[in-house]
Amino acid sequence: xxxxxxxxxxxxxxxxxxxxxxxxxxxxxxxxxxxxxxxxxxxxxxxxxxxxxxxxxxxxxxxxxxxxxxxxxxxxxx
Amino acid sequence: xxxxxxxxxxxxxxxxxxxxxxxxxxxxxxxxxxxxxxxxxxxxxxxxxxxxxxxxxxxxxxxxxxxxxxxxxxxxxxxxxxxxxxxxxxxxxxxxxxxxxxxxxxxxxxxxxxxxxxxxxxxxxxxxxxxxxxxxxxxxxxxxxxxxxxxxxxxxxxxxxxxxxxxxxxxxxxxxxxxxxxxxxxxxxxxxxxxxxxxxxxxxxxxxxxxxxxxxxxxxxxxxxxxxxxxxxxxxxxxxxxxxxxxxxxxxxxxxxxxxxxxxxxxxxxxxxxxxxxxxxxxxxxxxxxxxxxxxxxxxxxxxxxxxxxxxxxxxxxxxxxxxxxxxxxxxxxxxxxxxxxxxxxxxxxxxxxxxxxxxxxxxxxxxxxxxxxxxxxxxxxxxxxxxxxxxxxxxxxxxxxxxxxxxxxxxxxxxxxxxxxxxxxxxxxxxxxxxxxxxxxxxxxxxxxxxxxxxxxxxxxxxxxxxxxxxxxxxxxxxxxxxxxxxxxxxxxxxxxxxxxxxxxxxxxxxxxxxxxxxxxxxxxxxxxxxxxxxxxxxxxxxxxxxxxxxxxxxxxxxxxxxxxxxxxxxxxxxx
Numbered sequence: 001x002x003x004x005x006x007x008x009x010x011x012x013x014x015x016x017x018x019x020x021x022x023x024x025x026x027x028x029x030x031x032x033x034x035x036x037x038x039x040x041x042x043x044x045x046x047x048x049x050x051x052x053x054x055x056x057x058x059x060x061x062x063x064x065x066x067x068x069x070x071x072x073x074x075x076x077x078x
Numbered sequence: 079x080x081x082x083x084x085x086x087x088x089x090x091x092x093x094x095x096x097x098x099x100x101x102x103x104x105x106x107x108x109x110x111x112x113x114x115x116x117x118x119x120x121x122x123x124x125x126x127x128x129x130x131x132x133x134x135x136x137x138x139x140x141x142x143x144x145x146x147x148x149x150x151x152x153x154x155x156x157x158x159x160x161x162x163x164x165x166x167x168x169x170x171x172x173x174x175x176x177x178x179x180x181x182x183x184x185x186x187x188x189x190x191x192x193x194x195x196x197x198x199x200x201x202x203x204x205x206x207x208x209x210x211x212x213x214x215x216x217x218x219x220x221x222x223x224x225x226x227x228x229x230x231x232x233x234x235x236x237x238x239x240x241x242x243x244x245x246x247x248x249x250x251x252x253x254x255x256x257x258x259x260x261x262x263x264x265x266x267x268x269x270x271x272x273x274x275x276x277x278x279x280x281x282x283x284x285x286x287x288x289x290x291x292x293x294x295x296x297x298x299x300x301x302x303x304x305x306x307x308x309x310x311x312x313x314x315x316x317x318x319x320x321x322x323x324x325x326x327x328x329x330x331x332x333x334x335x336x337x338x339x340x341x342x343x344x345x346x347x348x349x350x351x352x353x354x355x356x357x358x359x360x361x362x363x364x365x366x367x368x369x370x371x372x373x374x375x376x377x378x379x380x381x382x383x384x385x386x387x388x389x390x391x392x393x394x395x396x397x398x399x400x401x402x403x404x405x406x407x408x409x410x411x412x413x414x415x416x417x418x419x420x421x422x423x424x425x426x427x428x429x430x431x432x433x434x435x436x437x438x439x440x441x442x443x444x445x446x447x448x449x450x451x452x453x454x455x456x457x458x459x460x461x462x463x464x465x466x467x468x469x470x471x472x473x474x475x476x477x478x479x480x481x482x483x484x485x486x487x488x489x490x491x492x493x494x495x496x497x498x499x500x501x502x503x504x505x506x507x508x509x510x511x512x513x514x515x516x517x518x519x520x521x522x523x524x525x526x527x528x529x530x531x532x533x534x535x536x537x538x539x540x541x542x543x544x545x546x547x548x549x550x551x552x553x554x555x556x557x558x559x560x561x562x563x564x565x566x567x568x569x570x571x572x573x574x575x576x577x578x579x580x581x582x583x584x585x586x587x588x589x590x591x592x593x594x595x596x597x598x599x600x601x602x603x604x605x606x607x608x609x610x611x612x613x614x615x616x617x618x619x620x621x622x623x624x625x626x627x628x629x630x631x632x633x634x635x636x637x638x639x640x641x642x643x644x645x646x647x648x649x650x651x652x653x654x655x
Binding site: 016017019039040042043044046047048056057058059062063 | 082083086087090110111266267268269271272273275278279280
């Protein structure tokens with residue numbers, strides 16, 4: 001899986017879950033950058049990403065991420 | 079089923095004017111998502127849920143402390159979600175001795191809530207406990223009374239008994255949901271670890287759905303009638319082509335048993351009081367033949383309230399059924415294997431429920447179970463006789479066609495009504511009719527069994543219930559009037575509702591004669607009635623003017639008055655028993 005592909009897919013998922021018109025995620029994007037991204041919608045994002053890739057994140061991973069880049073690292077490691 | 083994110087989106091644009099339900103939600107785990115899901119499902123079902131969400135893990139404080147926010151909010155419905163997860167946690171802190179009373183302790187907590195007079199007029203919706211098999215004892219846990227498995231199962235069993243004692247307590251059967259979808263669907267460990275929520279995102283819409291099923295039925299919005307297609311829905315094959323020997327039915331190998339078991343389910347619904355009707359494109363005699371002669375048919379002709387088999391469209395036939403039953407389309411479910419017919423009915427009859435039956439008839443039942451189409455807020459023995467009453471009504475309709483003069487027809491019915499106050503025998507039926515009546519209902523105030531019992535004991539309230547029977551049969555208890563003093567001279571008609579199956583029989587006149595008689599005997603001079611419009615009670619918009627009441631000008635609502643001294647009894651052909 002290419003990093004770039006994952007970012008494109010994540011852009012779609014974020015738009016869908018957070019009800020955004022457009023988003024341009026980068027490695028350093030974090031919850032502070034997107035108003036709609038709060039602790040609750042974070043869970044929705046995780047579940048949506050898990051479904052999109054047919055993977056399961058560990059509880060530790062979910063708590064540890066500081067930005068989108070680290071989320072992408074987790075996805076690539078699966 | 080809608081997904082959680084769709085429920086969340088419904089909340090961005092809540093249509094104005096939805097009837098509002100004041101609800102409080104308390105839980106011992108985080109409930110924010112559940113709150114969102116319930117509010118979203120509320121909009122989906124046509125309600126605005128005005129929700130108070132208690133702070134996390136304050137179940138006892140919120141429910142026991144009369145100064146808590148929950149008490150202040152004064153909700154009509156209180157949803158209590160105590161999780162198996164927390165119960166298991168607590169179980170592990172107890173000594174074996176204490177574990178033995180885990181279920182009993184929880185039950186006595188619930189009982190104390192139900193008995194709190196502050197909650198007497200509120201509905202308590204209590205989640206039961208999806209099992210967690212902790213494998214501490216394995217299957218042997220069944221023999222160990224202190225085990226978690228034993229205590230949870232006991233708790234779920236005893237909850238059913240507690241619920242029977244308290245009419246204002248409703249068990250929301252999420253353990254049933256877990257039986258259907260499995261623990262791995264209901265619970266998601268990573269969501270739990272990061273949020274303290276014990277329901278997965280996938281489970282939330284189902285749980286919210288079950289909560290709203292209960293809310294809707296308490297609010298009088300529930301299904302009363304099931305309309306069946308025949309070929310490939312009620313039996314396998316096409317009766318017109320395959321003939322009575324060729325259709326597939328019955329046990330043994332093959333698809334026949336799927337239809338037989340489906341019919342067994344329908345029969346149980348009928349016995350519970352759901353009205354079963356048939357709408358089929360067939361010649362009537364051909365369609366009826368299996369009901370009369372096929373040895374493996376579970377449903378027989380006398381199970382069917384209205385049988386429409388002809389070459390009209392399904393839409394026309396369903397409209398005919400509706401006109402005979404006199405119930406709303408939004409309380410009807412139509413089952414048909416043919417997607418074309420389903421769409422046609424869906425597009426032309428708004429409000430009717432038309433499930434997307436799976437292609438394989440073997441899947442019908444499990445699919446139908448998942449929809450929980452027939453939730454109810456009450457059940458009484460009178461329900462069983464409903465089919466008979468509608469069949470009798472169909473006969474009355476055909477008799478009335480042979481009389482040219484309405485009063486001759488009414489006289490010929492030999493109608494007799496029994497008038498009684500509320501008693502312990504008729505209380506369940508009074509409460510049930512209070513929840514079911516939508517059309518002939520002047521103020522649409524819903525009363526529970528507990529409310530009815532309280533009114534019966536109040537000497538200031540005049541409570542009247544009416545039965546009606548005639549030469550064709552007994553309609554049972556069909557009308558209720560509740561009169562409350564407004565001032566020393568005036569009685570206010572707090573409640574007047576009537577079952578629509580006795581429309582056009584002069585029952586309104588008989589009821590008013592009785593009301594005036596009772597009011598006069600109690601020394602009142604004046605009766606005041608009110609019409610509160612709803613989406614469904616337009617039928618009685620002019621009820622009071624038709625009965626000779628005068629509209630009170632300048633009142634803020636539709637109020638009408640009647641002088642008792644000058645009242646002349648209305649003509650009617652109903653005798654008092």
